[in-house]
């Protein structure tokens with residue numbers, strides 16, 4: 001089985017290196033091939049998602065992705081900016097289902113900005129649709145307004161759209177995930193304002209008929225943002241569109257106070273997937289050897305579980321991560337008094353040791 | 357000067373009644389006329405925004421609004437649902453600037469789900485554009501997909517659009533508000549994905565030239581949702597579009613833990629405005645006499661300040677509210693041990709007394 005390794009920019013290469021070491025420390029051996037992406041792709045081949053990188057990602061069984069982006073690319077025209085690589089990979093590989101767990105590890109409860117009683121034991125799963133919505137909807141652009149109160153003026157515009165199949169397939173993923181957990185699914189929409197999300201709500205309600213054992217409720221996105229702050233533990237699984245999911249999954253991750261710990265999986269219809277940490281490329285700390293590699297290591301575990309069918313190896317990695325936390329090892333982002341501060345490589349070393 | 361009083365549904369009538377009592381207790385006398393809106397409008401005239409109600413709102417100098425919505429109207433077709441009233445008022449009265457303060461009263465610091473050190477002294481102002489964006493953009497609906505991967509299938513769709521004038525005028529409101537406060541403005545966009553918000557960012561950057569004394573920064577909406585949870589006190593004024601503002605202003609309000617305290621103003625270009633509490637109609641507690649009237653009373657104060665040019669009277673009301681909090685009076689939503697629990701009317705009584 002072949003894994004495409006796309007380290008990307010900023011702290012990406014450092015944290016991916018540790019995840020690769022962890023993978024190499026398993027009994028099972030995997031073929032791995034590395035290619036540049038994001039700013040690194042632009043530097044090497046003049047494009048954030050070079051042809052060879054896309055080809056590798058397509059033929060591999062899974063993709064391990066670091067992170068992309070750096071301020072120095074801010075002035076490039078949009079199609080050349082690093083984040084186009086991640087959008088291009090999602091679209092080209094049909095990775096429509098983004099799974100983002102927001103879990104608070106008991107050892108890191110203090111890292112949250114929320115009161116311990118509000119977040120301790122937090123374990124929610126956000127399922128974000130990833131290839132549709134206003135992210136990709138055509139038409140879009142800047143034009144002369146064709147109608148309306150500002151007709152004739154310059155305007156920016158985008159199109160939100162969701163077809164029935166797109167909603168059905170992500171709803172199935174969500175109901176199935178809920179079935180394996182607390183059997184409660186919250187579908188987040190804005191059906192009171194948007195036609196797209198009234199349609200979304202109707203289809204999700206229809207798909208629910210196949211999952212009578214799962215409790216479904218519908219919540220407006222503004223209320224969901226409030227409830228995540230007020231009582232996040234009331235959620236089990238949340239499913240929503242690409243745009244709302246972008247906002248809510250980041251808010252949920254931040255509730256834990258340790259976004260450096262949170263992995264993510266982006267899957268197609270056949271469990272092929274791209275795995276990446278939930279955090280960004282953090283160019284401010286790149287190259288300093290202090291970035292937290294655990295989100296990427298846990299992303300590698302998700303990859304073993306979902307795409308490579310090696311659940312036992314995934315369990316081993318997750319247990320090893322718990323062990324190093326219990327040993328008190330912390331990168332600076334999750335450091336607290338009374339624990340031991342370590343760098344990126346030392347943290348990787350510790351996980352490799354804990355695997356044994 | 358004439359005030360249109362639109363109590364609406366749920367707890368709306370109870371809380372508006374107290375705000376009217378407070379207004380009547382001022383030296384200054386105002387002409388007030390009441391009309392039904394939302395579900396109440398539908399019951400009385402078959403429409404959430406009856407013609408007479410809209411006419412009254414248009415001819416008045418300001419509108420004091422309670423809240424609309426109740427589960428019992430959920431099955432009505434969209435144009436008849438209560439929330440169409442508030443969308444219709446915003447659009448018809450050109451109320452493009454929504455000001456939503458998120459303030460944590462020192463007496464209520466314990467009500468927040470966030471740690472005291474993260475939120476104590478919180479005082480941010482969110483300025484949400486209110487008459488454009490995907491809320492009103494045409495075309496929208498459910499149709500057969502005309503193109504794309506799901507061509508020929510049923511799809512829901514909406515159009516996000518912002519014309520130059522719309523962005524310029526809300527940017528001016530935001531820079532002027534920032535100038536009167538901490539002189540820092542954060543413009544929230546999703547310029548890395550949306551054409552509308554790259555255009556937004558460009559125009560806001562251009563308007564900034566008129567306000568060299570205000571520091572402007574740009575932040576992606578997903579990051580803004582995270583930073584509100586991580587370090588909300590770093591913000592001063594936030595300006596954003598209608599959709600993102602809906603989500604972020606509710607999240608920010610919930611950070612305080614006391615959304616029952618937060619007023620809002622929605623203004624047109626001539627300081628005519630609609631004033632309403634930031635919370636909803638809470639049908640579950642309607643008629644029980646326990647709803648918190650303070651957000652509505654503080655909305656009346658904002659009305660005096662922004663639309664009726666009576667800043668002194670506004671100051672008096674705000675001081676009276678602070679006094680009743682200092683006296684330890686609390687409705688159930690903000691009650692804590694050691695304080696005195698009171699109902700809606702008693703809270704109104706207390707504010708009227710404290711005015712003296």
Ligand SMILES: CC(C)[C@H](C(=O)O)[C@@H](O)C(=O)O
Pocket residue numbers: 083086087246548549578
């Ligand atoms: C970089 C950006 C295009 C991307 C998104 O908006 O999807 C990121 O925020 C994410 O959530 O992976």
Ligand SMILES: CC(C)[C@H](C(=O)O)[C@@H](O)C(=O)O
Pocket residue numbers: 192193222439442443602
């Ligand atoms: C009721 C709804 C249409 C409205 C909105 O989305 O604007 C509400 O959430 C608000 O923020 O006032």
